[in-house]
Amino acid sequence: MTRIVIIGGGPGGYEAALVAAQLGAEVTVVDRDGLGGASVLTDCVPSKTLIATAEVMTGFDSSREELGIELDFDGDGIGDQVRGIQVDLGKVNRRVKRLALAQSQDITAAVTRAGVRVLRGRGRLSAGQAPDGSRRVTVTGEDGAPGQSEELVADGVLVATGGHPREIPDARPDGERILNWTQVYDLAELPEELIVVGSGVTGAEFAGAYQALGSRVTLVSSRDRVLPGEDSDAAAVLEDVFRRRGMNVMARSRAAAAKRVGGRVEVTLTDGRVISGTHCLMAVGAVPNTAGMGLEEAGVKLSGSGHIVTDKVSRTSAPGVYAAGDCTGVLALASVAAMQGRIAMYHFLGDAVTPLDLGTVSANVFTDPEIATIGYSQEDVAEGRIDARVVKLPLLRNPRAKMQGVRDGFVKLFCRPGTGIVVGGVVVSPRASELIHPISIAVDNSLTVEQIAKAFTVYPSLSGSIAEAARQLHTRKTDDEQ
Template sequence: MTRIVIIGGGPGGYEAALVAAQLGAEVTVVDRDGLGGASVLTDCVPSKTLIATAEVMTGFDSSREELGIELDFDGDGVGDQVRGIQVDLGKVNRRVKRLALAQSQDITGAVTRAGVKVVRGRGQLAPGQASDGARQVRVLDVDGVAGQTRELVADGVLIATGGHPREIPDARPDGERILTWTQVYDLGELPEELIVVGSGVTGAEFAGAYQALGSRVTLVSSRDRVLPGEDPDAAAVLEDVFRRRGMNVLSRSRAAAAKRVGNRVEVTLSDGRTVTGTHCLMAVGAVPNTADMGLAEAGVRLTDGGHIVTDKVSRTSAPGVYAAGDCTGVFALASVAAMQGRIAMYHFLGESVAPLNLNTVSANVFTDPEIATVGFSQADVDEGRIDARVVKLPLLRNPRAKMQGVRDGFVKLFARPGTGIVVGGVVVSPRASELIHPISIAVDNSLTVEQIAKAFTVYPSLSGSIAEAARQLHTPKTAEVQ
């Protein structure tokens, strides 16, 4: 029986374990924090649970007046204009932690039922290989104490150790006032004034969520706009929404330091300006968990930033060693980590497998409105990496959006000239994470705009805008619609 050892129990690790067990391998997962990893325990599941509460608050606040909903808090029969709905952050965070733990337990149950052995500890890869190609994995206790080491023998090893929040030397988190995104769920009360440092996906999501929950938010962005890595039209919509709702967005403002001053936090910008608030959330990227694992000594090539170098079937430079997830730096998404892990096991265990294709990955930013993308981007078109025609339809024209009081957002499709094959798309709307799926299917299966346009859609529906964009692209002489 082939022996597989997986170091790390996040999406890349536990999905790989399920595949390997299904294919008849003897599988051991070495995990230090709980199956599900950061994705389930401190990142995706907790943050999106928090955001779910924020969505209810935002949806009600932004559309109740237009929809004719009045609040009468004092019972005098006259609608009150003052916002009377508050959030109990302690209760919200208790629910967040409860759901994250439950999800981790569900994953553990599924993995153990599949016959996978789970070992709690910290894994290290020993140098060298035996004559039969086997490798040794050292398992230390969670704190890395060498005296508690045990040895596992593996024919194949998968490293899926994820990452952790990056820290600025002069802005060390204390878990009380200066926080990383893993620490915010310990807050018992809503921050009155929250400074969010970093305007990437994590920073934008938390900034929008806490603003919706009732915090006064300042977003510090080192770039000229929020979400610099996303579609520029989508980022412009979101930044406009943020500002319109009262967020203080500081563009081209790099944070140099953060310190506590009594019960407040002072953030110093690189140009000497200071910003103060009651709390500060540092969202300045992530660092791969690859240190002190013996990887270089075992022949695993790393980038200067510590990420593991892999090919499109998740192989590293060391024979018999694969890697998946955030520790590879390929694409920091749970779905990509899971796919990398599955591909690794299929490949190592001799099954046919298609290499990882990042051009079909769909992703979502869980702000309000959400931003979902798949395939080639506007930047790819603008910079000549692909020749594609573009149509963008504002949701203001969509009848369902009008009925729901949705003002912000659009659907954008990219299609190849001549063939009309859909190669990418962007959706900015409520529940864009759900609306992107038909576009993802089109991209993954090389469907044409004609095929999308001919499919029935429900009337009225937001998805009708996808079909309408396809119809406009199907017209030979259509120019871009703004």
Template sequence: MGYVTRIVIIGGGPGGYEAALVAAQLGAEVTVVDCDGLGGASVLTDCVPSKTLIATAEVMTTFDSSYEELGIIVADDTPPEQQAARVVGVDLGKVNARVKRLALAQSEDIATNVTRAGGRVVRGRASVSPQQAPDGSRTVRVTGPVGEAGGPGEPEELVADAVLVATGGSPRELPDAQPDGERILNWKQVYDLDELPEELIVVGSGVTGAEFAGAYQALGSRVTLVSSRDRVLPGEDPDAAAVLEDVFRRRGMNVMSRSRAQSAKRVGDRVEVTLNDGRVITGSHCLMAVGAVPNTRGIGLEEAGVRLTDSGHIWTDKVSRTSAPGIYAAGDCTGVFALASVAAMQGRIAMYHFLGETVAPLRLKTVSANVFTDPEIATVGYQQSDVDEGRIDARVMKLPLLRNPRAKMQGVRDGFVKLVCRPGTGIVVGGVVVAPRASELIHPISIAVDNNLTVEQIAKAFTVYPSLSGSIAEVARQLQASKPGGDD
């Protein structure tokens, strides 16, 4: 029998399971060690659940904001004086039951795909041996899950020619704002709620905070968003963040800028959040969305020679190698981009590299990302800040969606399309879309960035009339017309 390469993958999230599929297809012997279920936090407690919740919120928002303008009549025999302020409501218990059901089904589908491809899945927690064997292999020790009698399962030692660490991250917690799972929550715990929070305080205005704040406001909660910065989504395009903050405020959200939370404590059935300036705000529930920490401690990485950053993330190069021979890393534990798509790409690249296949290094400037608020914010490539701060010489053009005929028909008032291109060649190097389903609309811009297409090529491509995608071609035409030295 010929030699078979042995791969052990620690963590079954997107970086882990996508790597497992690639390695199995290339003939390696693959073992995935996972303690929660394949799909990881992305599928079980983060991306899939939150976007499922947001799908319900999106329907609510779309209906609330446009049913009268679109001429929809809601038949209701309830006397006007007894009607609630909203036309429609939500059963959060049913919503969360659906969220959990879909997440588990997705996890089971992933496990089936991995085992069908020839991979083995082991339930447990893994740690890496500090030394390599003379043949370059390493031992990964697996401690089984806790059994019914309360003790751990039998440990197992796996021999690996290469190890991929894809352990993800966990919610960051403040010392004086510890979640209790009932009134003070992190983003893993919100799906256990049976009733809609009457007054929800969201601490943190990054992507997670903004998404949950917008979703719960749409579902019917009165939301206060506490932001330590001068605007929501401080890491996103300023124009896009301004649109979203304006929408939040217009819909009734209390957005508290430049307000850093110091503590959160439960007082009976209420929560008190104390800010650094001494102000105290209260609500029925509080969601802590203050970032994540990598799951890299206690698994033998530093002892094995894996370099960790000050934040605890694993240092990797562009082909997912760590500083230790034979150990690769992918996903949120690397701190590259906290995106499932990036984790999956890192995992695939690692396997291609180790198994000797042709591999293209990770190109971060071709990564598209999306914030699932309403409206959505999608980005790819170089941004306005790169131009303003001199990191790239480029031209920028923005076109509001108010001028798009399809947007007018659908009652869409907020959003824009922005393109960034090189001044001489017109090659598209970045873009932003703020719109309903921006996650879908960003794709043609991503293709342009990845393939060095020009604004002229985008402008000449046919678009459906009327369509929101027509604004992408239109802003390309405007860039083409305003080209320095060209015909204006």
């Protein structure tokens, strides 16, 4: 029986374990914090649970007046023009932790039922291979105590150790007033004035969520706009929404330091300006968990940033060693980590495998509105990486959006000229994470705008805008051919 050792129990690790067990391997997962990893315990599941509460607050605030909803607090039948609802952050965070733990336990149960052995501890890869090609992984306790060590022999090893929040030397989180994104769930009370440093996906999601929950938020962005890595039209919509709802968005502003001053936090910018708030959330990227694992001694090549270098079937430079997830720096998404892990096991165990194709990966930013993307982007078209036709339809034209009081957002489709094959899309709307799926299917299967346009959609529905964009691209394709 082939022996597989997986170091790390996040999506890349536990999904790989399930595949390897299904294919008949003897599988051991070495995990430090609990199956599900950061994705389940401190990142995706907790943050999206927090955001679920924020969505209810935002939806109510932004559309209740237009939808004819009035509040009556004194029983006189007259609607009071005050918000009237508040968030108990302690209760919200207790729910967040409870759901994260339950999800981790569900994953552990599924992996255990599949026959996988789970070891709590840290794994370190030994240098070199045995004559039979096997490798050794030394497991120590969570605190690294050598007295608790166990040596595992593996025919194949998968490293899926994820990452941890990056820190600015002069802005170290203290878990009370200066926080990273793993520490916010310990807050019992809502921050009155929250400074969010970093306007990438994590920073934008938390900034929008806490603003919806009732905090006064300042978002510090080192770039000229929020979400610099996303579609520029989508980022512009979100930034406009943020500002309209009262957020202070500081563009082209880089934080140099953060310190506590009494019961407040002062953030110093590189240009000398100082911002003051009750709390500060540092969202300045992540660092791969690859140090102290013996990887380079074992022949695993690391990039300058410390990420593990892999190919499209998750192989590293060391024979018999694979890697998946955030520790590879390929694309920091749980879905990508899971796919990398599955591909690694399919490849090592000799099953049919399709190399990783990032062009078919759909991604979502869980702000309000959400931003979902797939395939080629507007930037790819503008810079000549692909020749494509583009149509963008504002949701203001969509009848369902009008009914729901949705004012912000759009659907954008990209297709190849001539063939009409769909090569990308952007959706900015409530539940964009659900609406992107038909576009993902189209991109993954090289469907044409004609095929999308001919498929029935429910009337009225937000998905009707996808079909309408496809119909307009079909018209453009016909015009181009004349």
